[in-house]
Amino acid sequence: MIRFQDVRKSYRVDGRDVPALQTFSLDIADGEVFGIIGHSGAGKSTLIRLINLLERPSGGRILIGDTDMTALDEAALRHERQRIGMIFQHFNLLSSQTVAQNVAFPLRLAGERNEAAIRQRVDELLARVGLTAHADKYPSQLSGGQKQRVGIARALANRPSILLCDEATSALDPQTTAAVLDLLAEINRELKLTIVLITHEMDVVRRVCDRVAVLDAGRIVETGPVADVFLHPQHATTRRFVNEALPEEAAGEQMPFAHVPGRILRLSFRGEATWTPALGRVARETNVDFNILAGRIDRIKDLPYGQLTLAMQGERVDDALATLRDAGIEIEELTLSPENRA
Numbered sequence: 001m002i003r004f005q006d007v008r009k010s011y012r013v014d015g016r017d018v019p020a021l022q023t024f025s026l027d028i029a030d031g032e033v034f035g036i037i038g039h040s041g042a043g044k045s046t047l048i049r050l051i052n053l054l055e056r057p058s059g060g061r062i063l064i065g066d067t068d069m070t071a072l073d074e075a076a077l078r079h080e081r082q083r084i085g086m087i088f089q090h091f092n093l094l095s096s097q098t099v100a101q102n103v104a105f106p107l108r109l110a111g112e113r114n115e116a117a118i119r120q121r122v123d124e125l126l127a128r129v130g131l132t133a134h135a136d137k138y139p140s141q142l143s144g145g146q147k148q149r150v151g152i153a154r155a156l157a158n159r160p161s162i163l164l165c166d167e168a169t170s171a172l173d174p175q176t177t178a179a180v181l182d183l184l185a186e187i188n189r190e191l192k193l194t195i196v197l198i199t200h201e202m203d204v205v206r207r208v209c210d211r212v213a214v215l216d217a218g219r220i221v222e223t224g225p226v227a228d229v230f231l232h233p234q235h236a237t238t239r240r241f242v243n244e245a246l247p248e249e250a251a252g253e254q255m256p257f258a259h260v261p262g263r264i265l266r267l268s269f270r271g272e273a274t275w276t277p278a279l280g281r282v283a284r285e286t287n288v289d290f291n292i293l294a295g296r297i298d299r300i301k302d303l304p305y306g307q308l309t310l311a312m313q314g315e316r317v318d319d320a321l322a323t324l325r326d327a328g329i330e331i332e333e334l335t336l337s338p339e340n341r342a
């Protein structure tokens with residue numbers, strides 16, 4: 001468990017303390033993929049760098065398991081940091097060293113002197129990230145996605161229990177981003193390590209994270225399981241991020257429904273409910289009519305979900321909605337058309 005206890009952080013600028021993170025508490029469970037999303041300047045980098053104490057908090061404590069990171073001396077901190085790997089937006093590879101030498105670097109730094117053991121570990125790591133054939137290349141000979149794979153192999157070298165990802169896919173195109181996120185998900189599953197990632201893209205959160213915290217101007221404004229935050233965002237900042245990730249849904253929300261007859265509803269299906277023909281069945285049983293205005297089916301990590309915006313008419317709309325709710329479908333009423341507004 002990573003535990004932030006009443007943590008706050010200010011930077012000293014021109015003799016004044018400028019707050020970057022307001023006091024917050026947060027627990028990140030072992031083995032989860034935890035996302036921190038926020039706009040530029042919200043405090044994401046500060047927050048993630050507090051975990052390995054690259055930044056010291058101005059108040060509060062940061063615990064990893066039972067260890068209070070804020071109470072350690074430099075030597076103990078260096079040792080603890082070996083349990084925490086980190087990858088970066090711009091990869092931070094050593095340009096004059098080969099791929100294999102970059103991956104071996106943290107092993108040597110940790111005091112490993114046995115060359116055969118180093119070679120074996122580097123081979124294992126390169127195989128895991130799919131770069132065996134590139135061991136003797138230099139970073140300049142690699143694509144962005146390959147460079148980030150070297151970064152991941154290097155971060156895993158000392159078998160950390162936590163991997164911090166600082167905008168790890170922000171410099172990559174969408175296809176490469178998807179491949180790197182798949183690799184992070186696989187590492188999380190197979191090595192059971194905790195991943196904390198910061199991003200400004202909700203799509204990154206949707207693809208890999210279990211839980212997310214939304215940062216806005218130094219405050220955590222919303223935290224929760226990704227499916228909850230994604231399907232029912234509470235804070236305006238969260239809604240903006242979700243709408244960026246769901247362009248069609250956003251269009252649906254802005255459609256002028258006033259002229260559409262019937263009640264305007266948004267149905268959210270999660271997991272198995274996504275595939276059941278509940279809507280057709282309920283319409284037949286209750287004799288309601290429905291008209292689909294917008295919709296999509298996608299996945300939140302491994303969970304299939306669907307969202308449909310529709311207009312429903314008939315005498316038994318309330319019965320139909322009650323039956324749909326019983327079937328595990330979440331329903332929000334968006335707005336009422338004029339004839340139903342009385």
Ligand SMILES: Nc1ncnc2c1ncn2[C@@H]1O[C@H](COP(=O)(O)OP(=O)(O)OP(=O)(O)O)[C@@H](O)[C@H]1O
Nearest residue numbers: 011012013020038039040041042043044045046047
């Ligand atoms: N070393 C520093 N000295 C002074 N102020 C800083 C320092 N690092 C960050 N800040 C300030 O703290 C606030 C939060 O910055 P931070 O880099 O954590 O945000 P961020 O969400 O990661 O932004 P970005 O996505 O642009 O990297 C900003 O106002 C920034 O200017």
